[in-house]
Amino acid sequence: NAGVTQTPKFRVLKTGQSMTLLCAQDMNHEYMYWYRQDPGMGLRLIHYSVGEGTTAKGEVPDGYNVSRLKKQNFLLGLESAAPSQTSVYFCASSYSGHYSSYNEQFFGPGTRLTVL
Amino acid sequence: GQSLEQPSEVTAVEGAIVQINCTYQTSGFYGLSWYQQHDGGAPTFLSYNALDGLEETGRFSSFLSRSDSYGYLLLQELQMKDSASYFCAVRDRLTGGGNKLTFGTGTQLKVEL
Numbered sequence: 001n002a003g004v005t006q007t008p009k010f011r012v013l014k015t016g017q018s019m020t021l022l023c024a025q026d027m028n029h030e031y032m033y034w035y036r037q038d039p040g041m042g043l044r045l046i047h048y049s050v051g052e053g054t055t056a057k058g059e060v061p062d063g064y065n066v067s068r069l070k071k072q073n074f075l076l077g078l079e080s081a082a083p084s085q086t087s088v089y090f091c092a093s094s095y096s097g098h099y100s101s102y103n104e105q106f107f108g109p110g111t112r113l114t115v116l
Numbered sequence: 117g118q119s120l121e122q123p124s125e126v127t128a129v130e131g132a133i134v135q136i137n138c139t140y141q142t143s144g145f146y147g148l149s150w151y152q153q154h155d156g157g158a159p160t161f162l163s164y165n166a167l168d169g170l171e172e173t174g175r176f177s178s179f180l181s182r183s184d185s186y187g188y189l190l191l192q193e194l195q196m197k198d199s200a201s202y203f204c205a206v207r208d209r210l211t212g213g214g215n216k217l218t219f220g221t222g223t224q225l226k227v228e229l
Contacts, residue, residue, distance in 0.1 A: 031214045042219030050213040108160040
């Protein structure tokens with residue numbers, strides 16, 4: 001099993017350009033998440049999904065959109081990139097349910113995005 | 117809102133024991149998680165405490181006191197490969213389901229010879 005994969009690994013954009021980050025998981029997880037990580041800060045939740053066809057806003061959703069058309073995929077879009085969106089983006093997935101054993105989130109390797 | 121505090125850096129020698137503390141102030145709380153992240157890598161899950169007390173997993177242990185809003189990660193028999201950043205994260209529930217993790221800013225652990 002590949003776990004959680006992300007494409008691309010690196011990307012450089014110019015201000016105003018758009019792009020889509022793809023996250024895929026093969027663990028049949030219901031829940032998927034997008035985080036951003038900036039230097040000296042922890043991970044912050046951008047958007048999340050609790051199942052196919054559902055999405056919701058997290059802590060820092062402005063400037064991003066998401067879609068979950070298939071259970072295994074979660075896409076993060078930047079419509080008009082800004083330098084403030086320079087960051088490392090991580091996708092994660094987890095089982096559904098409230099039990100402690102369902103708590104763990106599995107992270108992808110990250111996408112390093114620079115906006116000039 | 118949620119806020120977590122942990123030391124920014126800790127240095128220890130190989131073979132020693134180190135404790136990384138985490139205090140939190142949260143509006144909702146279901147448990148405290150710990151994640152490890154090596155430079156350039158992805159966060160990986162280490163442990164989770166939903167109830168007060170100590171959870172042990174090999175060389176790593178994690179402790180939680182809900183009444184004190186406090187937890188710690190204990191790493192024993194330190195190895196060079198333990199040099200990484202360690203994040204505590206409060207687990208809460210998201211509207212409509214899902215498990216929200218609010219992360220601390222991380223503690224960079226340096227293990228020296």
